[in-house]
Amino acid sequence: MQQEFKAASDPKYLIIFGSVAILIVLIAAVNFMNLSTAQATRRAKEVGIKKISGSTRRMLIFQFLSESFMLSLIALLIALVLIRITLPYFNDLLGANLTLGLFRNWYTIPGLILFTVFVGFLSGSYPALFLSSFNPYEVLKGSVRNSQNNGRLRRVLVVFQFAVSILLIIGTMIMYRQINYMINKDVGFNKEQVIVINRAEAIGGKMKSFKETVHNIPGVVNISSSTAVPGRVNNNNGYMIEGRKDETFLAVSNWADYNFLETYGMTLVSGRNFDESYSSDKQACIINETAKKDFNITDIEKVRFMNPDDSGKIGYIPIIGVVKNFNFESLRNPIGPYLIRFQNEGMLWGYISVR
Known part of the structure; x- marks a missing residue:
């Protein structure tokens, strides 16, 4: 397994692990969208009051997207801290020599920032559009209801989330069986203590x-x-x-x-x-x-x-x-x-x- 992290390793492993990471980010984004739209009624009065006070729909969209960007930035900072803390233990476990290397290449930090903005936009765009579309008069009268299209989209997102989760669980089980097979396989020689x-x-x-x-x-x-x-x-x-x-x-x-x-x-x-x-x-x-x-x-x-x-x-x-x-x-x-x-x-x- 240690050889999988060397420079001459097969690039398909990088593609596989990168794809898994993207799927996990998509699940998190979809989960955020579902939670935001499901709790829309809690912020409906806030939207109604701001619209009556003169806020335009564009201003509300900017506010909700800013909140999403801020959450993505906080998640990025927490992830970097966790990587810094756990990376030495990960290297000891696999016998690798991986480093964080944020300042090794000029494009690393800009790339992380762009990715964070993309995730924030992806997860916050639909909730922002949905919340900003409320009619202030209906909101203040307490007659806000989720539209049929909104309910249908939420069901689609939930199905997508469960489908990707099941796919990742199946992939994890397959990888576990493969690793277990490699550990217990009789390779014809004694590979220990050499x-x-x-x-x-x-x-x-x-x-x-x-x-x-x-x-x-x-x-x-x-x-x-x-x-x-x-x-x-x-x-x-x-x-x-x-x-x-x-x-x-x-x-x-x-x-x-x-x-x-x-x-x-x-x-x-x-x-x-x-x-x-x-x-x-x-x-x-x-x-x-x-x-x-x-x-x-x-x-x-x-x-x-x-x-x-x-x-x-x-x-x-x-x-x-x-x-x-x-x-x-x-x-x-x-x-x-x-x-x-x-x-x-x-x-x-x-x-x-x-x-």
């Missing part, structure tokens, strides 16, 4: 000594380096299988060290993990169940991948194990073919994972 350090290349040639030092810290169970971690993947790489040169297979590739599977608590379905006692493992790979199925591999010991290196020379990559499928991308995406290749000491870029 610290991931990005830009491992900054350590340079001291990678081995760094990992040894960190591993000796009390409480550290394991440490691993890799070019990808669950949730952060490399591009797809093309492979061929020895004896099947007419076929090309695409798979996400991750170059990892001996401790990657143990650090993330991944389970081997068959075969074995990388082992320092086998020098040939530095050219080997471990595949996931999807790769075995999609590439039609029945016996991993009889299959070698073929992949050209930077010089164009074909390298042969034996398969030593099959790891249980794990979600290396969003839960929305199906689990695709995945290859874990051995990370040589000269490959310094990527991530460091500490459990």
Whole structure:
């Protein structure tokens, strides 16, 4: 969830949350209109007296709209105070680093003021027109009645308010179920109590000594380096299988060290993990169940991948194990073919994972 607040996140989330905010504002505006028109008789005498005293309809409309603008401004100030108070707790909850940033851009404050004026006009326009239309003589005689059109409009507004409220409640229930699903879903690895350090290349040639030092810290169970971690993947790489040169297979590739599977608590379905006692493992790979199925591999010991290196020379990559499928991308995406290749000491870029 934390990644949803990063700059490179999908903009559709901003559209969704913005739409929800607009719907909530619309509900509040409609509610204000309903309450104002429902309580019109309480202010009817005020309108009648002001009209007899010389107030025009335009002056009354200006008064009622001013009251609506003032309420919108007060609501804005209260909202800013609440944001200032609750934002640190919200950041702690999601691990985000959001700021209010009122003075970061020149258009922020003018935009808030324009939005406040718009909301005030939207919510106060109909009550202002309705209240200012009262006949002062009928008001003072106590014979003011809501017109049929006014009653019909109020019913429409109430239906709209309930429809939007039901829509938001349904959306909230769906989001709750999705979040609950993500929390309880078996993603194929242990995602708890793992610290991931990005830009491992900054350590340079001291990678081995760094990992040894960190591993000796009390409480550290394991440490691993890799070019990808669950949730952060490399591009797809093309492979061929020895004896099947007419076929090309695409798979996400991750170059990892001996401790990657143990650090993330991944389970081997068959075969074995990388082992320092086998020098040939530095050219080997471990595949996931999807790769075995999609590439039609029945016996991993009889299959070698073929992949050209930077010089164009074909390298042969034996398969030593099959790891249980794990979600290396969003839960929305199906689990695709995945290859874990051995990370040589000269490959310094990527991530460091500490459990």
